[in-house]
Amino acid sequence: MTRRQLTDKEWGYVEPYLPIGEYGPYPKKLREQFEGVIWKFRSGAQWREMPAEFGAWPTVYNRFRQWRDAGVFENLLEGLIAKAAERGEVDLSLVSVDSTTARAHHDAAGMRLD
Template sequence: MTRRQLTDTQRKLIEPFLPIGEYGPYPERLREQFEGVIWRFRTSSQWREMPGEFGPWPTVYGRFRVWRDAGVFTALLEGVIAEAARQGQTDLSLVSVDSTTARAHHDAAGMCIGKEAMDALEEAAADQERARQKGAARQDGTDRTDVTTPSGKSGGASGDGASSV
């Protein structure tokens, strides 16, 4: 017995948008292969871990690539949204597009930086912090320009470490 990813009602809704003749296999294998693609993305598994009931994983992966390149999934999404709109069941409050980029620190990625480059980066960060604090002092109405850097050096505008308040 195949693990069904879609109910028969869901299947009837999306069937008109699936590529049965142009890009697809015989219709009796189309459902298993399409559900194999759904299984892969629902489980976040590797293609090689796909159960055999969806067909051989290289075949399902090949169908996915053909469908992806042909724009089948984009057409399917647009078609389902259009059909839901026709039926008055569109709820776009559930749609979320996230373009957040999360980057790891260079040490987490295994990047090796020489001492000179690290010193230059730390100095640039200290300069940026001094500029930020100088701007904040101007907004506060104070003219405090003496800022201690992370290395412990004084970075005042006069250079002598004296603070003018």
């Protein structure tokens, strides 16, 4: 799979949401690590198959886990939606909420009535 890099404009949206701790990551490596996470999920490959251009795969994986646990991806999504709404680019007619309730047989839950 070919690598698709983030444009500078896209990175400008993403970067403010990524925390930088006292001891890392180095800001210059932050972008390549984030792109490594994107590569992993776009390609469907295993972490160990990550090209070296993104850095060591255990480092990128650990960074992903830190971001996931800190809620970075949820905050990023909400922030991008808010920016799109400011520009009038959010179309709520595309939102769909569906709920279905189906009663299951009592044996389906492992309950036996003898």
